[in-house]
Amino acid sequence: MPRDPQIRLDQLRFLHSIQLHHLKQTEHWIQVAEERVAEAASRKPPPPPQWGYSHAEGSKPPTVHAWDCGMSGPKKPLTREQTLRALTVDQIPPCVYCTPDRDLGVLE
Numbered sequence: 001m002p003r004d005p006q007i008r009l010d011q012l013r014f015l016h017s018i019q020l021h022h023l024k025q026t027e028h029w030i031q032v033a034e035e036r037v038a039e040a041a042s043r044k045p046p047p048p049p050q051w052g053y054s055h056a057e058g059s060k061p062p063t064v065h066a067w068d069c070g071m072s073g074p075k076k077p078l079t080r081e082q083t084l085r086a087l088t089v090d091q092i093p094p095c096v097y098c099t100p101d102r103d104l105g106v107l108e
Contacts, residue, residue, distance in 0.1 A: 049077035051100050053086060062092055069098035080104070 049067045052075025056062045064086050065072040072095065078086065086092040087106050094101040 050080070051078045051083040052076060053078055053082075053092065063095050064092050064100050065095040066098040066100050066103065069095055071095055071097045 052065050052067050052069075052072065054060075054063050054065055054072040054075050057073055063072065064078070064083055065075060067075065067077070083100060084104060084106065087094060087101050087104070094106075
């Protein structure tokens with residue numbers, strides 16, 4: 001017995017409306033997930049500095065160090081540009097152990 005074409009059309013329209021609803025729900029979930037990822041990225045701490053400047057202590061002169069150098073005391077963080085300036089323009093000597101001047105390509 002042949003099916004009524006109108007019933008088939010109504011069924012397809014119903015299916016279409018359900019699928020649209022599911023698609024909208026999925027798009028909403030994607031948007032929420034993207035917002036959470038962006039929020040988490042904004043809370044991520046900045047990377048540690050690569051270089052630092054140790055202040056003169058007693059008879060020790062100030063020096064420029066790689067940030068992870070264990071031969072320095074407390075350091076002030078420096079950007080790459082600040083480190084290059086300290087080594088070249090300000091003539092602050094580099095640490096002889098971690099050699100930040102070599103890592104930055106500064107030749108004496």
